[in-house]
Amino acid sequence: MSQISRRQAVALLGAMGFGAAAAACAGPGGSTKPGGATGPAAPSTGAVTGKVSFAHWRGEDKAVFDELIKRFTAKHDGVEVAQDISTSNDYNAQALQKLRGGAIGDAFATFRGAQFKNFTEAGIYTDLKDSQAVKNYQKGLLSAGQNGDSQLGLPYQVVFPMPMANLDLFDKAGADTAPKNWDAFLGMCEKLAAAGVIPISWPGGDVGNGGQLFNCMIANNAPVDDMCAQIEQGKLKCTDDWFIRMLNQYKDLKPFVQPNATGTAVEPAQNLFSQGKAAMLATGSYHLAAVRSLGAKFPIDLVFPNTTSDGKGKYEGAYNATFILGVNSASKNQAAAAAWIDFLSEPENAGYYANQTAQHVSVDKVEYTNPDLKRLSPWLQKKTALAARFQFNNLDVRNAVEASATAVISGTSPEQAAAAAQKIVDERL
Amino acid sequence: MSIHPGTAAKRKAPDSHTPANPAKVRRRSPTRVNPALYLFPLPAVAVIAFFLVMPTLQAFQYAITDWNGFSAAFNYVGLDNFIRAFTKDSLFTNALTNNLKFVLLVVIAQTAFSLVLALLLTKNSRGSILLRALFFFPTILSSVSVAFIWKFIYDPNFGLANTVLRTVGVDGGAYLGNDAQALYWVAVTQVWFHSGQMMVVYIAGLQAIPKELYEAAEMDGANKWQQFKSITWPFVAPATSIVVAYTTVQSFKAFDLILGIAGNPPKAALDILSTRIYSTFANSEFGYAAAQSIIFMAMIALVTWLQRRLLRLTPKGD
Numbered sequence: 001m002s003q004i005s006r007r008q009a010v011a012l013l014g015a016m017g018f019g020a021a022a023a024a025c026a027g028p029g030g031s032t033k034p035g036g037a038t039g040p041a042a043p044s045t046g047a048v049t050g051k052v053s054f055a056h057w058r059g060e061d062k063a064v065f066d067e068l069i070k071r072f073t074a075k076h077d078g079v080e081v082a083q084d085i086s087t088s089n090d091y092n093a094q095a096l097q098k099l100r101g102g103a104i105g106d107a108f109a110t111f112r113g114a115q116f117k118n119f120t121e122a123g124i125y126t127d128l129k130d131s132q133a134v135k136n137y138q139k140g141l142l143s144a145g146q147n148g149d150s151q152l153g154l155p156y157q158v159v160f161p162m163p164m165a166n167l168d169l170f171d172k173a174g175a176d177t178a179p180k181n182w183d184a185f186l187g188m189c190e191k192l193a194a195a196g197v198i199p200i201s202w203p204g205g206d207v208g209n210g211g212q213l214f215n216c217m218i219a220n221n222a223p224v225d226d227m228c229a230q231i232e233q234g235k236l237k238c239t240d241d242w243f244i245r246m247l248n249q250y251k252d253l254k255p256f257v258q259p260n261a262t263g264t265a266v267e268p269a270q271n272l273f274s275q276g277k278a279a280m281l282a283t284g285s286y287h288l289a290a291v292r293s294l295g296a297k298f299p300i301d302l303v304f305p306n307t308t309s310d311g312k313g314k315y316e317g318a319y320n321a322t323f324i325l326g327v328n329s330a331s332k333n334q335a336a337a338a339a340w341i342d343f344l345s346e347p348e349n350a351g352y353y354a355n356q357t358a359q360h361v362s363v364d365k366v367e368y369t370n371p372d373l374k375r376l377s378p379w380l381q382k383k384t385a386l387a388a389r390f391q392f393n394n395l396d397v398r399n400a401v402e403a404s405a406t407a408v409i410s411g412t413s414p415e416q417a418a419a420a421a422q423k424i425v426d427e428r429l
Numbered sequence: 430m431s432i433h434p435g436t437a438a439k440r441k442a443p444d445s446h447t448p449a450n451p452a453k454v455r456r457r458s459p460t461r462v463n464p465a466l467y468l469f470p471l472p473a474v475a476v477i478a479f480f481l482v483m484p485t486l487q488a489f490q491y492a493i494t495d496w497n498g499f500s501a502a503f504n505y506v507g508l509d510n511f512i513r514a515f516t517k518d519s520l521f522t523n524a525l526t527n528n529l530k531f532v533l534l535v536v537i538a539q540t541a542f543s544l545v546l547a548l549l550l551t552k553n554s555r556g557s558i559l560l561r562a563l564f565f566f567p568t569i570l571s572s573v574s575v576a577f578i579w580k581f582i583y584d585p586n587f588g589l590a591n592t593v594l595r596t597v598g599v600d601g602g603a604y605l606g607n608d609a610q611a612l613y614w615v616a617v618t619q620v621w622f623h624s625g626q627m628m629v630v631y632i633a634g635l636q637a638i639p640k641e642l643y644e645a646a647e648m649d650g651a652n653k654w655q656q657f658k659s660i661t662w663p664f665v666a667p668a669t670s671i672v673v674a675y676t677t678v679q680s681f682k683a684f685d686l687i688l689g690i691a692g693n694p695p696k697a698a699l700d701i702l703s704t705r706i707y708s709t710f711a712n713s714e715f716g717y718a719a720a721q722s723i724i725f726m727a728m729i730a731l732v733t734w735l736q737r738r739l740l741r742l743t744p745k746g747d
Contacts, residue, residue: 008464089693093711096499118713122499205606206692260585263606265692268586395712396520399694406696410608427517 055105102330113390510720547631576689634668
């Protein structure tokens with residue numbers, strides 16, 4: 001082998017450096033954009049075989065999905081499904097970048113709201129409007145996965161982001177689980193407090209879970225249904241009367257939440273409820289399985305904090321359609337990924353998922369055998385508002401607006417808290 | 430192109446000891462190395478270029494765009510992102526203020542605490558060695574574990590802190606839920622987490638001080654404080670330099686501890702620069718997040734440099 005000269009070595013190193021600099025200067029938008037140029041297409045068809053990566057954030061459902069995977073692979077020879085699970089916060093932050101390459105997440109789930117919007121803009125979804133799966137869903141619950149004429153995702157879960165109630169404690173205190181207006185709701189809390197329990201366990205130290213109560217509080221207070229979108233667009237303001245009225249109602253709740261509520265994480269809040277120390281857990285039905293696993297034996301129902309003064313509110317509750325299932329447009333195995341989504345959407349399998357995880361699903365003709373789901377099923381028929389907080393596309397705006405409620409519970413005046421939130425909103429208009 | 434007259438003169442009239450062709454001299458040099466050896470750094474250079482230089486250069490490029498992180502389209506916005514960070518984004522300035530406050534608190538407390546521990550445990554007695562291991566132990570834990578341990582300690586309902594305080598009739602409050610105090614409680618956690626590690630650095634410095642100096646000082650009648658001031662402190666200055674610089678950088682980047690203890694995204698009272706950048710990135714503002722990262726990088730460099738100058742831990746010109 002001939003020797004290289006020092007000059008050649010230096011030239012080589014220089015060329016590498018130049019190459020690195022040149023590569024670094026490649027335009028940021030020059031990367032691939034799967035499916036974006038021509039609009040979403042249906043998933044490709046073919047043999048249901050090979051490996052399917054299923055990306056989602058519900059680690060607590062892993063065992064249930066494992067069982068469903070077992071059933072799916074028994075039905076289709078030569079197919080494998082592996083779950084790629086991140087925590088919900090990490091999934092929210094990183095899933096888009098991870099899924100773009102197609103190596104992870106042939107099939108995947110997304111949150112409603114900002115994540116669904118970003119995935120749509122990035123062209124990650126295929127169009128499922130002609131799929132076998134979509135026919136199995138209740139039509140009225142599909143809107144969270146639609147974009148124009150396309151059905152990009154299938155909202156799989158229906159959850160109620162409303163306080164869960166320990167019915168034994170309510171009976172003991174003689175409190176009504178269906179207060180007709182705000183005064184009645186406060187009266188109910190007083191009865192519970194008089195019975196020696198904490199009326200509301202609220203995880204004010206956890207931004208995501210603490211914010212769920214906001215869905216109920218804003219539903220009947222706001223002048224329009226897309227109030228959060230309008231706040232973000234500057235059409236409505238946190239300093240408006242209706243918003244201040246809502247913050248004043250949060251102030252009314254202060255005596256009824258546990259002491260130091262703004263420092264309480266979600267697990268201790270669940271424990272207060274599970275141990276019978278608190279009569280309500282102000283998160284939502286998605287914590288049913290968690291509180292049962294913590295030892296809660298009492299019957300559970302939901303309570304809607306009715307914020308109206310005359311009981312003539314537009315809504316009787318709040319719900320969210322989320323865990324939006326999709327097939328990755330960058331996937332090399334779309335046929336198998338689509339088959340997996342079809343399989344999950346079959347009433348029998350959706351029913352298994354629902355009953356095992358104690359969560360309602362959007363799939364039609366599902367038989368709920370789980371006693372908690374059976375008890376909460378009437379809420380599926382009530383006039384409930386689609387959870388408003390997921391209308392926010394800017395997470396800084398969402399956090400600032402919701403933080404105004406936390407600030408009020410910690411002692412800040414509603415006017416000050418509203419002004420602080422509006423400042424953040426204004427900076428992002 | 431003009432040539433400086435002096436330069437030209439030098440070229441025309443080389444020193445009598447300078448050979449006519451320097452290249453020939455290099456070839457004749459007894460210290461000449463095989464040119465193939467220049468290829469040995471190639472793997473390292475390639476790794477650094479790919480994983481460090483390239484992303485850093487890219488960050489500068491992204492910082493002047495409004496790229497959202499996934500679209501093919503973007504616009505060049507000049508210095509708008511930098512201007513926005515300082516003039517139109519109170520969340521960023523809040524995170525910057527929090528971060529500087531956090532760094533200041535942790536640097537002072539951790540440096541002082543680790544030095545005191547080191548002074549108490551310098552001797553190689555069995556008890557000291559056991560205690561050193563005990564104090565060092567938190568260092569080997571992962572940040573996330575530490576975050577969850579302290580999250581439980583600070584829980585106002587079931588946490589250790591309030592449980593202990595309630596036995597003497599005191600309610601410690603909401604801890605992390607109190608916006609005015611939250612940052613201080615996280616600083617306590619950070620100091621607990623890393624003091625043992627810094628203590629080891631100090632012990633190494635203290636054990637290198639010649640004992641004769643203390644003997645001579647004692648013979649001259651110097652008390653313990655005078656010995657510390659005139660012997661210990663000057664001699665552990667290099668160790669202090671390491672401790673302060675390391676603690677500064679570490680505190681600036683307390684990302685995992687904050688996210689673990691405060692959740693994602695952390696509330697404004699616990700938002701620091703690294704978590705703010707992460708939130709901006711998660712909010713699909715990639716270009717703006719890149720600009721924030723560059724400000725962050727400059728901030729760490731500036732603060733570290735200022736510290737070294739102000740504390741006179743390095744001589745001028747180094």
